[in-house]
Amino acid sequence: MRALRAWFVRFGGLFGKRRRDRELAAELESHLQMQIEDNVRAGMTPEEARRQALISLGGVEQAKEIYRDRRGLPWLETLLQDLRFGLRMLAKSPSLTSIVVITLALGIGVNAAIFSVVDSFLLRPLPVPRPEQIVVLASHQQGAPMGASHFSYADLTDFRKQASGAFSDLFAYAPAPVGLSVEGRADQMTVSCVTGNYFSGLGVKPALGRLFLPGEGERLGDSPYVILAYSYWQTRFGADRDVIGKQVRVNGSPATIIGVTPKDFHGTYSILDMDGYLPLNMFAQGPQAEALFTDRKMRALRVLGRLKTGVGAAQARSAVSVIAERLAVQYADADKGVSVRVIPETLARPDPDIGTMIPVVAGLFLLLAGLVLLLACLNVANILIARATVRQREMAIRSALGAGRARLMRQVFTEAILLAGLGGAAGVILGAWASGSVLAMLPKSNPPFHLDFSFDWRVFTYALGAALFTGLIVGLWPAWRAARTNLNAVLHEGGRSDSAGASRHQVRSTLVMIQVAGSLALLIVAALFVRSLHRAQESYLGFDPHHLLNVVVDPHEIGYGEARTKDFYRRLEDGVRALPGVQSASLAYNFPMGAFSDGRPIEIEGHPLPVGQPPPIVLFNEVDPAYFATMRVPVLQGRAFTDSDNETAPPVAIVNQTMVEKYWPGADPIGKRFRVVGSPGFTEIVGIAGNGTYMILGEPPQPFFYLPLAQSYTSLRTIQIRSSVAPESLLLEVQREIRNLAPDLPIFDAETMEQALAGANGYFVYRFGATMAGVMGLIGLILAVVGVYGVMSFSMAQRTREIGIRMALGANRRDVLRLVLRQGLTIVIAGVVAGLACGWALTHAMGRLAAGPSNPGPFILGGAALFLACVALLACWIPARRAMRVDPMVALRHE
């Protein structure tokens, strides 16, 4: 305790230094005088008395020094001194300081921005107690397409019963769009239909009212309740606390609002912000509603669990796979070939299948960002080394005045860390702005994306770490130099430094060479991303995406029955077709790359599946006769649907080329039959459509079939409008048409096909990757150019005398140019060669990880190398011109 008190007093001793010094001097002086007086009293002469007193008391200045060290905290004082001095040095050369700070800010900013994205996907835990216990259960059935990792309710019940050893709770949700009517006004909202124990399992407490209780909503008809999300409660209900108990209609059925979730809870589907929560029994309607709870083939639930305390992932995994195997035997018709994985929640965002890929992508981008930071560090190190040369005399003088090596190194390091700290602070600001712009890049979608790239402590820690790393890197070499300053040589040299810089120059050239190499690697990766964006934008999608408007509605959301819905759509289609500027219009369940892609298990007539093999799941769409003409999907063989393919006619289908090749290879498929598993009769193929892109851009060709809308009813439909005018200009009139027919009906989604294509299922990912990689490539390029320019002009400035002598001895301008360019060219060529190797290795590693485009090919490799070499040589050209203009007389008299 006493030591602590002393520490505080000493900390206080850092202040009011002058007054204390005066006091000490006075005290020592009075001590001395008293001793002298005593000596005089003992019989000495005044001079002798003073002499003796001084001898016995020892050195006054030394005493003061010891006293001062004891009074304050010497190391802190030195640090403050160094900081003050460093700041003064930085303020003295503002342009150099700002270049360094901006360079570091770019490097650290890119890292902070990228890391904030990574943080939001991979690191930030759910806002629930003990989030590390939350895991996602992902099922996979052999032959099922990617993304089908869901559970049936019946399977969930079995897992709940049998896995209670490993999990304290298993709960599930299923996102769904619903219509919410309050006092006659209908709105579309995105909800999660959840099991009763969803909130208790997660440990979420209500902000208002109550949440669902375990067991609630897991039987048909009970608990018609609605829970609102905080933000939706704020915007839609103005944070009205009386909302609890309010009667509303969900998809036309009466329900009561019972609670509001807390502000920071956005649901468990990470990229969407849920507007509310419904009990599971409101997920489906009619016969489907019953099937949700009984049919094991109806896999709609995303299952999460909370591990019991002390249970590890491995234990949970083995418990789950035992149960999965048991179920596969017990309910072979539904669960054959199903395996279940247990994944930490943070690695399953937004979907288990995508989630496991995200760390790889994140690693790639962090690697690129790290490369940018490294380039920035090299640049700054180069600048500081140049400055160290200039400051060599200062260091020598300090050392002559008694500063030890450690002290000099500390000074240089303090300055480097100071610069890195400034750069880090600027970088965090820049990064926050950058991640804001990344968010602004996100496509508008329905339901809207919810991504939070805000900076939390993890991002700040990362940025701080990056800044410290930077400080160490850029300070290392100058500090080492400072400690090794050769006093004699520097002071004797009298300020001339023709020869001293040779080895240092080697170092700087090497650094620039690495910069050129790293920058080229970045450029190659960036070019690769840009190329794949270009390819994606140019690729043939199987239909014509121009002049096309999609509007999605679902009359079920305002409680329309089947007859009324069909009537509504018939009148809507007629009304839209009559609008001026509309060429044609059609109705379908989904549109290509739309939000509602759906697949069904099928069986081919005459090809029964081997026992134990699950049926293949094939994507499909339900379309009306006008669809093929409106979308310009080519029907290659047979016919399109007609109005006579109605409820009473025999069921028909149109399949795509890939489906023909896969299931009827070599045969004429027209007239062949297949059926969706579980449907009573077989469906006859009447036409073959061209292949297309159905779910996401870049998918491999996959089987697909079309069914007539008239033969399979859905209430949610998209109307496609092919226009001769700009499609967005039709939107208002289409909305008016819908409002005339059904005033309350919320419009789900209304965008042009081109807008949709820019979205998440379209080339957004490509654009995102291209932008990020492009920005990093650009920064890398700028840094490399600045590096080359810096090292060349510094070297020219140092060689002014040499060039002057050469010119005096008869060298002409061309010789000088050759001299300079040779030096520059050596650096650039060495850098380009190393960069090609790096870029090649990097892109191949990317290809191996399947995380991005790969195989740059000679065009990109050569193009990037040539481009960089040209820009770098241009950066050499300016100092070379300056060298050419050297006037020998001036150069020799200089210094």
Add this chain to the structure above:
Amino acid sequence: MAPDKADVWQGTLALMVLKTLESLGPLHGYGIARRIEQTSGDLLSVNYGTLYPALLKLEQEGHIASEWGTSDNNRKAKYYKLTRAGRKRIEKEEREWEQTTAILARFLTPSEES
């Protein structure tokens, strides 16, 4: 300045300073130094470099307090006096010293058993 030695010195010096202040009451630095020299029979000589840092340390730890005053022959001087914490420390240190010397004494006087 070898910190180890100074610390040892300061450890014992601190106790001497405290004992001096206990027996003589508030005193300036010179007075303390003279008193210690006299008590030691002029075996010790206390110079600035050891005395004032020791006084500062004691003050920082709160064992003594200081204020400016005037000496007998009308000279301005800084007077140090014992605080309550200082008295406690004397008791503690005295006990420890007695113990230490007693132990050491057993080593230094030849044992009768052996």
